[in-house]
Amino acid sequence: MDEKYFPQKIERKWQRRWAENKTFETEADDSKPKFYALEMLPYPSGRLHMGHVRNYSIGDALAWYKRLQGFNVLHPIGWDSFGQPAEQAAIKKGVNPRDWTEDNIKQLREQFQRLGIGYDWRREIATHRPEYYKFDQWFFLKMLERGLAYKKMTKVNWCPHDQTTLSNEQASGGVCWRCGNPVEKKDLAQWFLRITAYAEELLSGMEEIEAGWAERVLTMQKNWIGKSEGAFVDFAVKDADENIRVFTTRIDTIYGANAIVVAAEHPIIEAHQAELSKKVLDKIEEIKREKAKPTDYGEEIEKDGIDTGLKAVNPFSGEELPVWIGNYVMMEYGTGAVMSVPAHDERDFEFARKFNLPIRQVISQKTHSSGENVQVMTSGADVQPLDANNKASGARAKASNADVSSSNADVPSDNPHVPSDNPHIPSEVARNSGDVSQSEAQVSENLSSTSQPASDNAPSSIEAATTDYGILINSGVWSGKRSQDAKREMVEFAEANDFGEAATTYRLRDWGISRQRFWGAPIPIVYCDKCGTVPEKYENLPVRLPDSAPFTGAGESPLARVPEFVDTTCPNCNEPARRETDTMDTFVDSSWYYFRYADAHNAAMPFDPKIINYWLPVDQYIGGVDHAVMHLLYTRFWTKVMRDIGLVKFDEPIEKLLTQGMVVGESFYSNSKSSYVPPDEVKIIRDAKGKVVEAKLRADNSPVKVAVEKMSKSKYNGVEPNDMIAIYGADAARIFALFAAPAENEMVWQETGIEGAVRFLQRVYRLVYRWRSALRAGGRWSVVSGQSEKPSQNAEARNLRRKTHQTIKRVTENFESYQFNTPVAALMELSNALGDFKVEPDKANDDELFAANEALQSLILMLAPYAPHFAEEMWENLTGAENGILQSGARFPVADETLAKADEIEIPIQVNGKLRSRVLAAPETAKEALEAAALADERVKQYTDGKQVVKIVVVPNRLVNIVVK
């Protein structure tokens, strides 16, 4: 053993031994409990960055911990090697994307090995290789068979910078997920995967995994899926034999509808094109144009629209409503048409305000929520009961157009809207408005005795939309009902009368997977003039990518210019045909890669279901939160499809998910230079407490702005993992990556921090060095099991053993709750305790040697997940085991509760919640004894004498609180 710690030497040595001993290679084995530790597969950019170090250090720590507990651990790695950077390199530098990628993989693999992450390298996969993407294509064909893949012409998200289409998930926020540029809309024929078929299950399946997934990730997915329950209602188009179907979640506000607003792309527009004025048609074109433009994130688009002149009839009231086109209505959601209820919807309100449409309140807020006598607050003023002939609607429209607010206030009501907990609506109420009015009159009369005018609460005009539930007013026979009841009953009414139905819509849309790129898996489709769109035969897979293609970067599929690829024969009729030239989204590759790890070289199938059902689901997945919606939603979908195909038996592929935070660094911005400057050009001035008060440029003392930002070259705040490993060693880098902050948090990379990690390792190294020969000479060579035959008599030894077992307990508990930073602190404490163990190794007695050996061995074993090379080396020096910790049969230490317990506990005594004294007691002292000891205490007596003891709270082992008066 060297006197000093030389990380590079130790790390090289153990990386070699691990490879020789196949330490991390595993096979399915039913006799052992399994653990699948998985980190998101990296894109092989050629350079390892600190985010990688953190991600893979967490995963490896967990894998080591589980291995040391006797689990059969699968810990694989691979490469997400299709994708744009390779193609970009081809466009810019003319290199072959395949060579470029393979080269990068080689470099990155070497860096991973230098980090010493314990992977089973036999299972390594790369998604750009035909052996892998063959099964992307296989899955595509399976989905096609099941109707889960289809092609349609549609408006797709188009990134003008990357020159490719994007899925909705990749264009979230209106910007490209890769380059951050605003996304345009473009008409393109695209292949889609029908993820919406699983929308409900993707939502309900969350119950199964919510215990193991960060709540925010599930919330993000939930919001993205965007389930919305409501109703379809059909509005008949006047003078035409057709309906406009709207989707609404607030059918209870339907009497407040002032218009039907449809999307510019709505079919009704096309159908009536001939009847529309030029002005209307121009507006439609304008709206469509505007919609295709990229919009700034966060920018509010001004409402725009136009009255088409068409009329639709409200099936509930019989009221005739104008049909408008509105730029705020989306064809892709719901039915592409809405009923505009300005009083109770903010968007409709804004729209109505802008175009002076009438605003009618139909929901009133309750003033009393209890009992039968529900008081209704009614504006009274804006009531416009329809007469049997609908004359009123025309009159109202006119009045409203003049001045929305005053017209609401000025029209007197002759229709008292009465409170009611349950007005009976006859089920035979006819649909025509005359009957409705009649019933309403009846209801009003029946309940008029309980009527309570509430004019004091009446607003003189409507200032804003109120979207809360309340009591219906101005709603014919439905007036007086509560929103919740009305919603249900009105849907039933619509269903019974055949003009509507309950409906659920989702925000989630199908997953567009066509990409106009070369470097992806070809979509296995052939277009034949005779047979049409024909799937490639399974036996012809993979449809191989050609070696290269003309890369123009012009946004068209490079494969279209490769005749050898395009020209083929129809799998159906054998006549000449053309291949699909778009490739698949790379998220297809990553949707199932971790299934492939379990059976990485299967040539016939994506994987053998038997093997998969041993290793999967993944026990712990670790990756960035940026994939919360994209990758993690797609892979859940993929799993459900695989289940339905019969490949897997479970519904959810990932039991636990840890989303680690970003690694950031301190950056310095110089105002005088108007640029970022490297840290070594900056002088930091601190006050007496060490607080940074100022930062100056060394050169000219000009001020520098300090910030903590995502690492990047241009900001000079990036750190090269290679450099860190070269200077401090992989183990120190890994310890610091885990120790600096909880895994979910952002982590600030500081060089002083990693120095602290090295110091810690050096301390432990010195401890081992100091004790090593004494332990060997004393025959303490053997591995300690965690229990000693006899309790230690020596106080010093007993204290150390207590600390050891307390540490084991803490570290184990922390690992079990996936805290990786706190165990390091506990291990530092233990090493400090060993340092404070004031016994000379060569003068130590048996008890002391035993305690020191136990402490050191436990420390080393618990350190293995963080600093595996270091732990291996120390283990070898302590125990003589040359083939490594795992081969030696060592297990993670087990805490002995008895040893961990203190002999005596100080019990604080409070009087009225304030600490007044302490008493010493043995652990588990009975309540009564503690109470007696507390009351007998002299200092306590000072506070209790002459007072009445009201209550005594005794928490065994914790405290006594005496409440006096």
Next chain:
RNA sequence: GCCGACGUAGCCCAACGGCAAGAGGCACUGGUCUUAGAAACCAGGUGAUGUGAGUUCAAAUCUCACCGUCGGUACCA
């Protein structure tokens, strides 16, 4: 705007509703060593637990409101 998370020492962070707020690291200060510095070692805790109310014998911890930071989302009817 809406949804969610988080606010503890100069900084990163600990703390089953229970001790006088502190485990660990960084920074800072002093000391040992050194020609000096660095490294290493030793010692030192610097605070309205964001603000305000509530629940409780007892609140950093639970509840509510507000403020601040971060993240997601944005006409989703």
